[in-house]
Amino acid sequence: MGKTGKTNSGYFFEDFKLGQKLVHATPRTVDQGEVALYTALYGTRFVLNSSVAFAQSLGLSTAPVDDLLVFHIVFGKTVPDVSLNAVANLGYADCRFLAPVYPGDTLFARSEVIGLKENSNGKTGVVYVRSTGTNQRQEKILEYVRWVMVNKRDESAPAPQTQVPDLPEFVSPDNLTPLSTTLTLSAYDTALSGSAHLWDDYEVGEKIDHVDGMTIEEAEHMIATRLYQNTAKVHFDQFAQSKGRFGKRLIYGGHVISLARSLSFNGLANAFHIAAINGGRHVSPCFAGDTVYAWSEILGKAPLKGRTDVGALRVRTIAAKNHPCADFPLMGVGKDYHEAVILDLDTWLLLPRRP
């Protein structure tokens, strides 16, 4: 079943069956070291993750681990099974962060195959999996759907019955949970958080240029991707990549997501938590030497069920390379993206509300 000999050859398209459940190796404890490295790789400054004292002032036991660090680690565990033979990572949907992760917690990852569709060429197919991250107490901390195009091992293998899951365009705000039930935002100090702008201050349609740019080095994205124990070969092996399509190592798409999130502090400093990722698309590849910029548009606003102290913003964040975002680059000619755009990400972010 996708594992032959002593080494892992991953799952090919015909190895996946609808309803199949995969237990991913290897569980991973996230602790102070991972947290510090994440800061050092992206320069993130969101106050709840940065300061134990601040987190405790809001009713948490300590500073929670950055949402995207959790995402990347869970995602990394699915790679050796789900996407080792992937041709393309096609998309994410319905990603919800369900419970906080604290330093010392151990993350486990599982996936269920929820959709299959062989391509007409008979060589590849699209696999839809719902992946779940749980902690050492079997609490779900993260859930998301992704779909990837995967090679067939044997082109003559029969096509499975096509089943494409029904996925929400975006997560309903009714399904968003605050980071933790013990979190109360009454003591949230905007002098310490870095911005006076709360949920109330953002308007639907508003665009924000996050201004700053960050150049990526080979050592950085490889250190990050290994930190996540993501084993996709295209990120690490220059000898093989030098003979490949781009001639160089591809940067893990999640690295760009984290950079964009970190850059978005300048304009969205009080967006203390990613409650959901509605969808995401890696529009173009990113390589070492590229400088990443980002801008955001507020797509929607919603109060959070039963809470008056916190609200959700639906935010589209665009990352571009080698192109500062004062002109909010998005579409190019026709239906294509602007040539500088590398990421189109749709999230629900939580911010404190004005009392």
Place this chain on the structure above:
Amino acid sequence: MGKTGKTNSGYFFEDFKLGQKLVHATPRTVDQGEVALYTALYGTRFVLNSSVAFAQSLGLSTAPVDDLLVFHIVFGKTVPDVSLNAVANLGYADCRFLAPVYPGDTLFARSEVIGLKENSNGKTGVVYVRSTGTNQRQEKILEYVRWVMVNKRDESAPAPQTQVPDLPEFVSPDNLTPLSTTLTLSAYDTALSGSAHLWDDYEVGEKIDHVDGMTIEEAEHMIATRLYQNTAKVHFDQFAQSKGRFGKRLIYGGHVISLARSLSFNGLANAFHIAAINGGRHVSPCFAGDTVYAWSEILGKAPLKGRTDVGALRVRTIAAKNHPCADFPLMGVGKDYHEAVILDLDTWLLLPRRP
């Protein structure tokens, strides 16, 4: 007041007022991860920071966080307010380390404007701030003055009354505190510390070549500078810098200070604590690819008030690039520094005294 729109545009010269107090975002917890990264970035080997067991043998609860890691984090917090629009970082003075920082402590930063002087060109001015780092118990752990040349937003803004603070040429040894009141050096083991040379063994005027050299990579200084959550754009954005004065990213001056301190282990291994930075000047810029060397001269010696087990050395440390320091490079022609010199740093270092 320097903050317009959703993004942070920093303070311009006319935004600063004498006596103004700034609370800097975002507080930061320093823990095992930051400590390990600091070691990995500089290779520092000072025994008190390196070993919990050693620190405990001297009466501390655990190994304190490296003084410069504390400095860089506090400094980094001041950047988005004080120096985002700075033309030049002109100097430091009167920097004193007042209490130990232990893993798990959270650092907060505040500044007070203590001097203002508009330049005659009407385009820029010099701002003097006294910055203070405190921990989660409101204990002061660090205090220093720095002055920067900052752009005016509007050249027609009226000049403030000139006030230049009176700064000590160096911190009086009477104002030095040992790292901690519980620290006793009677059990200090020089076999474990890496050198037999104690406070008593250094002579005023003595020069020490620290011998070793360290080449800096782009990934390293950016990882370090983000670890400090320092957001100064010149360190990170190659796309913008490629069009700038140097054509490349500038390395954070503090990175060079830390490298020089780490190199100084070879010759000053028992200088277990920086009690004060009397002054510092970044003489020339440093870029990725440069190899840093350092040498020191003993400028003064002083006992520590009420202590017979520890003494202070006033040490001038010079860092040079691409120039080994056996010839103690300092001045070039005329009043200029030797072309290889990049840092001129004046510190009070604490060492154990012979019983």
Place this chain on the structure above:
Amino acid sequence: MGKTGKTNSGYFFEDFKLGQKLVHATPRTVDQGEVALYTALYGTRFVLNSSVAFAQSLGLSTAPVDDLLVFHIVFGKTVPDVSLNAVANLGYADCRFLAPVYPGDTLFARSEVIGLKENSNGKTGVVYVRSTGTNQRQEKILEYVRWVMVNKRDESAPAPQTQVPDLPEFVSPDNLTPLSTTLTLSAYDTALSGSAHLWDDYEVGEKIDHVDGMTIEEAEHMIATRLYQNTAKVHFDQFAQSKGRFGKRLIYGGHVISLARSLSFNGLANAFHIAAINGGRHVSPCFAGDTVYAWSEILGKAPLKGRTDVGALRVRTIAAKNHPCADFPLMGVGKDYHEAVILDLDTWLLLPRRP
């Protein structure tokens, strides 16, 4: 005695005496930060080191620190004394891991000179040392022999009596200890560990291509080598190395060992512990930009004394650069290694046995 002036000039050949005992500076506490960095530098995924929850399910108090991280730190401490004036690192033997290291433990290193042999040229000699790592409770956690060729300071210094220690070709399986006496493998979960292949499934003579490749950047090997507080100049100083034999910085041999171990997860995922290093040879130098691949051959199998749940495999691991290992590169023409081979390592690895 090898220490002149304020700086450390290391030991020269004539400074070593048979039976001499060296206490190495500086003790080092290994904690969560070191563990996370190690993961980020090599991408290692062995489950016992990766997951606290998994380690606890097997009877350990928490996840032990990776064996090679312990080795590199102890090794690094010996460098300023033993090999600062080394011409070549000739070999390792009889390396045994004797007790687990947990985050928070402090490592101390000592060495004893067990052999001396002046070379016939009168300029250099070979020094054999047995180095020992202990923790803060004076428990031995690691012991190994290495021999290095060291320069003489003064060619006219008399040659010592030649004494070459008797070293085992490989560690007797009777001398292997399981990682910890509290470790029981009955609950070992192969779905979580990443492979179903246990000790029983490997055959003597079996060869495994570990498939994946990893390219090394300058920043990575320097960050790693500083993490180990290894001060050997050849790894860090491009200015000096540019005038040297290779024109570039040499990568610490231990970095390649760790990369090969990490790559070997793909094929040996259940080899949860290195019980011994029988021998190791750095066949050729490795430089930044090189891509490392690895393959292994099973040289022997042995049960572990008094245990039915764990067995030892004697494994030869070969690392090659810029040469994928599907063809198991080893020897070239005559008695020389294949030109791509950079490491030849002989270890005893522990794996769970089938009940």
